[in-house]
Amino acid sequence: xxxxxxxxxxxxxxxxxxxxxxxxxxxxxxxxxxxxxxxxxxxxxxxxxxxxxxxxxxxxxxxxxxxxxxxxxxxxxxxxxxxxxxxxxxxxxxxxxxxxxxxxxxxxxxxxxxxxxxxxxxxxxxxxxxxxxxxxxxxxxxxxxxxxxxxxxxxxxxxxxxxxxxxxxxxxxxxxxxxxxx
Numbered sequence: 001x002x003x004x005x006x007x008x009x010x011x012x013x014x015x016x017x018x019x020x021x022x023x024x025x026x027x028x029x030x031x032x033x034x035x036x037x038x039x040x041x042x043x044x045x046x047x048x049x050x051x052x053x054x055x056x057x058x059x060x061x062x063x064x065x066x067x068x069x070x071x072x073x074x075x076x077x078x079x080x081x082x083x084x085x086x087x088x089x090x091x092x093x094x095x096x097x098x099x100x101x102x103x104x105x106x107x108x109x110x111x112x113x114x115x116x117x118x119x120x121x122x123x124x125x126x127x128x129x130x131x132x133x134x135x136x137x138x139x140x141x142x143x144x145x146x147x148x149x150x151x152x153x154x155x156x157x158x159x160x161x162x163x164x165x166x167x168x169x170x171x172x173x174x175x176x177x178x179x180x181x182x
Contacts, residue, residue, distance in 0.1 A: 002060070002098075004105055008049040016059075020052060023059045027088035035086075040064055042085045043147070043180040051106040053098050060090040061098035063106045066182035070119070073173030081119045082110035082165070083182040100133055111165050118163030121181055127159050135161040142174040145181045154181060 012020070021039050025032045038044050047064030054060065066083035084106065089098050107118055122130060127137060138161065143154040154160075158181070162170045 001055075003054045004051065004101060005054065006049060006051045006105060006109055009047060012050075019059050020050070020062055023052075023062055023090060024086050024088045026090060027062075028086070040086060042182050045085065045180060045182040047085060049106070049109065051102045051109070053102055055093070060093045061102045062086060062088045063099070063102045065106050065110060067115075068177065068179060068182065070178055071176040072171045075171075076176075077171045079116040079167060079171070080114075081117055082107065082113075082115040082163075084118065084120045085182040100129070104133065107163060107165070115165050116167040117165050117170065120161050120163075121154065121158040122161060123157060124159060127161070130161050135163050136170075138162050138170060141172075144174065144176045146178065147180050151176075 007016075017040065021035060024040060025035050028035065034042070040047065040050070045066050048067040050062060050064040052059045052062045064085045066081075066085050068081045068083055070079050070081050071077065072079055084103060087099050087103060110118060118135070120130065120135065131137065137159060143158075143160060144151050145154050146152070154177075160175070
């Protein structure tokens with residue numbers, strides 16, 4: 001029977017960290033070198049907490065949640081964002097809605113922690129999956145990230161999606177991530 005778990009980063013043992021990183025690499029072979037370099041943190045952004053599903057004591061699905069305050073719109077409205085990162089499912093267990101279960105559990109925790117909203121970036125092939133679980137596609141607006149102390153645009157292939165939590169509608173206008181993407 002699969003076991004759904006939620007752990008904060010301080011609760012992750014080195015052995016579990018390695019097992020989760022291995023799962024992410026297995027599920028995302030085209031990004032293997034990035035994960036080998038940064039571990040579970042995309043662009044070095046470590047999660048606040050993660051949810052994962054284990055089967056026979058092995059992780060088979062994973063979602064990390066980054067904690068970030070972003071600026072939005074001309075008034076620089078501040079939003080505390082729960083940012084899903086590295087959503088991964090072991091190839092042998094795909095098609096069972098495990099990513100949906102792990103993501104829903106992670107965002108339930110974000111709701112309890114009073115995050116303003118969820119914000120994720122995905123490719124076009126995943127947009128429909130997230131839409132089915134309540135995520136809303138944001139309009140094509142400028143999104144700025146900071147890398148090596150430089151403000152840069154988010155790569156164009158990224159689709160930004162928003163999940164209402166405390167904030168029910170996303171403020172209009174450009175977004176500044178106040179750090180690198182997650």
